[in-house]
Amino acid sequence: MPELSISEVAQRMGLRASAIRYYEQIGVLPRARRVSGRRRYDQTTLERLAVIQRARQAGFSLDEIRQLFFGFARTTRPSERWEKLAQRKLAELEALTQEIESMRTLLQESCGCEALDECGKRLLHHKC
């Protein structure tokens, strides 16, 4: 297995080199090995990035992802960490879903006002 430069990693994983540098900077990726100043990566970095991408798709922030890798007591198993965070995330999604639902309701009920200032009056006085 050959070692990869940052732009090769970026291309394979579908992100920009700057994002990978950023991940390293904030500690989501460990500091990469350098060969004459340039970062070199191996397979495990690709795997780690795959997990990161999956976690981001699931709605985790980079901060939460860092916790997933480094944040807990060493006794906590990784899958347990994932489940703990996933639990919290699901609750957040539930809240978000309800917000969206109420937005949808607001958007669908046409208020019946011809002008916006009429609408404003109603909102202010009759709680329309």
Add this chain to the structure above:
Amino acid sequence: MPELSISEVAQRMGLRASAIRYYEQIGVLPRARRVSGRRRYDQTTLERLAVIQRARQAGFSLDEIRQLFFGFARTTRPSERWEKLAQRKLAELEALTQEIESMRTLLQESCGCEALDECGKRLLHHKC
């Protein structure tokens, strides 16, 4: 109906004075009348703020709200403007809902890996 200072308006509408100044600055509220330098408001401002708050609850950005008030050709009725924007918003909400749904799916399927690097391998090779 008495005229109101900015902090009276803020209190009545449940927002901060700085937010009202900001709304004026970006053109969501028209420039307020000044009495010896201080802003003075009347009923119509409260109504307008009520519309703004309702629109924000419905998910509109301040930019979209400005369009709601000032952005279209004068021939377009306000209710028509609302409907046009609401249509777009509903589509956005639909997309958002689907994103959330797929997040939920990702969160609920436990991947069955004991360690995160095992998980990474699977993600990378078997598209787990």
Add this chain to the structure above:
DNA sequence: GTACAACTTCAAGTCGACTTTAAGTCAAGG
């Protein structure tokens, strides 16, 4: 021997909706 591409670092810029800060102005009360 020099041009070039691909990298490096650190700092600053982006987006939206505000808030915060600093410095100044104003009317009323003691």
Add this chain to the structure above:
DNA sequence: CCTTGACTTAAAGTCGACTTGAAGTTGTAC
């Protein structure tokens, strides 16, 4: 007259996830 408190302005700061820019280094190709 002087302080107090509520206001004014313009400018800068906040949050997250990056991107962009400037200036410098490296190995390779001509």
